[in-house]
Amino acid sequence: MLSVEHLTFSYHKKPVLNDISFQVQPGEHLAIIGESGCGKSTLLKVLYGEYDLDDGHIFWKDQEILGPKFNLVVGYDFMKYVAQEFDLMPFISVEENIGKFLSNFYPEEKKERTAELLEVVELTAFAKTKVKILSGGQKQRVALARALAKQPEIMLLDEPFSHIDNFKKQSLRRNVFKYLKEKNISCVVATHDKEDVLGFADHMIVLNNNKIVENNSPEKLFKSPKKPLIASFFGEFNTIAGEIIYAHQLHVVKHSKWQATVKRVFFKGHFYLIEAELNNQTIFFEHDTALNLSDIVFVSVK
Numbered sequence: 001m002l003s004v005e006h007l008t009f010s011y012h013k014k015p016v017l018n019d020i021s022f023q024v025q026p027g028e029h030l031a032i033i034g035e036s037g038c039g040k041s042t043l044l045k046v047l048y049g050e051y052d053l054d055d056g057h058i059f060w061k062d063q064e065i066l067g068p069k070f071n072l073v074v075g076y077d078f079m080k081y082v083a084q085e086f087d088l089m090p091f092i093s094v095e096e097n098i099g100k101f102l103s104n105f106y107p108e109e110k111k112e113r114t115a116e117l118l119e120v121v122e123l124t125a126f127a128k129t130k131v132k133i134l135s136g137g138q139k140q141r142v143a144l145a146r147a148l149a150k151q152p153e154i155m156l157l158d159e160p161f162s163h164i165d166n167f168k169k170q171s172l173r174r175n176v177f178k179y180l181k182e183k184n185i186s187c188v189v190a191t192h193d194k195e196d197v198l199g200f201a202d203h204m205i206v207l208n209n210n211k212i213v214e215n216n217s218p219e220k221l222f223k224s225p226k227k228p229l230i231a232s233f234f235g236e237f238n239t240i241a242g243e244i245i246y247a248h249q250l251h252v253v254k255h256s257k258w259q260a261t262v263k264r265v266f267f268k269g270h271f272y273l274i275e276a277e278l279n280n281q282t283i284f285f286e287h288d289t290a291l292n293l294s295d296i297v298f299v300s301v302k
């Protein structure tokens, strides 16, 4: 189990992370969300032992994770960290990068393991390609596979699919998270993307103003977001009469107390997002068909 106890950390004087505590069980998947600059990457780096804490403790099982003051070499064998910048070896092939830290003592096993990981990140066809000629997204996939090579007990992933195009993203995400679950590898993922969370994360931490403001299941936080910050992570929303109402919860009805004027219409694939004005307030709701500008409609929560 990863146990983070009252962690406080600052680069300079002001804490970036203040009194942070949480736990991650073996095989559990935790997502960390929050606005840009709230400290998600810093938290992953601190968990990895890249910095010394101002206060608090981090343990993986009985082992305390310590920073550079106590360790000549940053990091531990049981933990792998995939940063936003991938530190790959450009002049050797994809498979050589992935197998770099696997023992040459068992060549058959090394070959099998590398082939398995190439499949997980869907790069089998690029096994012999030199990393320097890969795209950013392909490099990110090599970095993921390399981190998994010497099966860690816990993975720290910073925006793990941010460079990967939408065509590949869905299946890659499913492959990687399925692999981590099957092997009972814990994972902590810092992300801006709700797709990395919904359907995959067991728990979700929301960072704001240097602190944890929520730690709950994605389902609970989605269904009853207590703060606009949380609702905005999941989608378009309105605050009407003090209540947070997602755009998909608001429907056009025959009559209601809320009469709105259509201002703009956005095609969104299987629905249209309608921007409308309600009592001098801009609201958003979803609708099956396009509406005409200046149409007057009544909306209500079903």
Ligand SMILES: Nc1ncnc2c1ncn2[C@@H]1O[C@H](COP(=O)(O)OP(=O)(O)OP(=O)(O)O)[C@@H](O)[C@H]1O
Pocket (backbone or CB within 6 Å): 011, 012, 016, 034, 035, 036, 037, 038, 039, 040, 041, 042, 043
């Ligand atoms: N090496 C550093 N030295 C000093 N300050 C830093 C350093 N790295 C980050 N910061 C500051 O710490 C704060 C948190 O940064 P961090 O990168 O952890 O945020 P983040 O939530 O990961 O952001 P993003 O979502 O944009 O990646 C920011 O104010 C940033 O400017």
